[in-house]
Amino acid sequence: MRRNPPRNFPEWIPREVQHYLEHTEGGISIRQLARDVGCHPSTILRQVRRVENRRDDPLIDCALCELAAGHFGDQKVTRYATYGDMQALDSAALEVLSRLCHSGAVLAVAEGMEKAVVVREGEDVLNKLAVEQGLAGVLALLDWISCTRSGRLRRYHITPTGRAVFSKMMAARENRARATLEQGFGETQSSFLPHSRSGSRPGAKERRARYGLGETPLDTLARLVDKSGAPFLEKDLVQAGKRLREDFELAQIGDQLAQSQAVFSVSESCGRSASVHISPLSKAAKTRATAALVAMGSGLSDIALRCCCYLEGLEAAERQLGWSARSGKIVLRIALLQLKSHYEQMDTLSGEGRKSQMIG
Template identity: 45%
Template sequence: MPAWVPEGALHYLAHTELGQPMRELARSAGCHASTIMRQIRRIETRRDDPLVDAALRHLGKFRAAKHCSKEDPPMVQDTPCKVPDEATLEHEALRILPRLCETGAVLAVAADMEKAVVVRDTASGGSTRTAVVDTAVAQAMALKDWIAPTNSGRIIRYFITTAGRNALQRLIGRDRAGKRADRGFAEAQTAFDGPGADWEDGSDPACETRRQRMRYSVAESPLVALSRRRDRSGKPFLTDAQVHAGERLREDFELAQMGSRITQNWQGFLTGGTQAGPGAGAGVPDHARAAQSRVTAALSHLGPGLSDVALRCCCYLEGLETTEKRLGWSARSGKIVLRIALMRLRRHYDETIGPGGPMIG
């Protein structure tokens, strides 16, 4: 069985699928039989959740397919097993769980659909899609109690649980530790580790150039928080189209980081430049190279200043107050510049990709 399957689910499948007695399972696990009984009862009560029920059914088929022999009927041998492995689940969790941490975000799952979508409420009262995930991965998340349903019916909405938030923190810490081990740097717990995570800041003339670190918030992006604000007339400060443009830039930026560690050097845009760093695109998959090209074109279209605030706030998820201090701007001026950048970014996407575009999932 995959390593991500909870112990309680393993005991439940062993008892219901293989008929193993609870006392035998307790001796193997080194615990009391009542503990096994509570685990089995808890899993049984959770089968009302369609994702949990489907996950258990697929795990049962997975076990049967793994232990089938040539003498078994062809139907048993050819049973499709929609069970993700440990690496796939962790990779998708790092992509989906941060989206579910955003305010008003839920995972919507429809019956008999192979994909689930993450949607988030917008300031205008509508909703926008921010991510798409395979239903098999959503089933694994539900079985691990990372997500929980809020309703019943044909379309069920799931929110992230406390266990899901804790799991996300562990996965982020493990991912950062692995990247730093590969790069040979000592581990730091709170810094964002990615291309452009370090940049030179010469704002203090009395001191030598210092190394700064980007911060990464898993709660929500500054763009989402700013979209909930309203102006004096009561209208949202950012329109849905502007938020969508910023999310499109962020999605391209995340896609550009996948594949190889030798990726685009984004520091040039933080200092007003527009040139790619050394080794940009070398050894990068086609989808990541295409995403790099789209990000580079978008930031080049914005130009110095606007590209800086868009990269910091939309991609690196740096707060507006921090951006204003690092750029030497006056207080509360960053949101105005960011809105101008998003207006130009939206126009750029409309001219190059078309209104709406194929991005976001």
């Protein structure tokens, strides 16, 4: 028999946790829960036992106690009031999961402390990230993090489930940014190369540049490491990709300013033709970017242009080019190696070190 009717659970609470709370706090029998859900009672029993065994973790135990008090008692769930839906929870958990994806990163929880911290071994303590214990409890309850060392100072690492959820969050964020840009003030970018890129469909719309993102595809790949701990992309390869993007954006800005100048010049001269001058800086940037794309060749220049210049995700680039899954990062690495070699040869011929033309 039900003792206390529960309030509406947040959508992020797993079904087995809801069944556990309804059985232990609401007083609903296992058979009744099974009839309501339409499954065998043994399924509900296994779920209840599984959640009960997880209460050895203090974070999970505290989260379950507060959820029980807030949804079956008179107490309000103050710690979880801001996580009423998945969107709010994803927004709060994104930064924590992104930090934990780094090699050697842990979430540390000490007894008697109100907040947990995310730190990275061998990194400055000043770079730590403070996390509310309520949010840490939610991450543990959802099995996005797990305790790997118990004691007075407990350490939590991100789980494979947490990494998969983080990838989905980043993909959703990328899709939202793409939709905002394509429906907002984004301008269609013109191609540097006179010939059509391989893999592009006839009549397909030109890709749009995406500015203002918090993280580029190169930044994501730069965090990957192999079994020996070496980074998947060396720092000089990432710099080569960013160097290509700088030249690309300088050339695009120069073209757009020239188009605007042409419009205003014609209006001011009452229909008379007016010569439009593009700055030497933009001309030089366009020449450098074109030479770099030609040096990489067809195929390599396609993935470099999409990921480095248009900031397109690897999965989207693979779909557009018709490549197999997880092949884009390998081809992109080869393209960056070719790009790095081209820039080294160009710097050797010029006899001067490279100076960045942009801020940031």
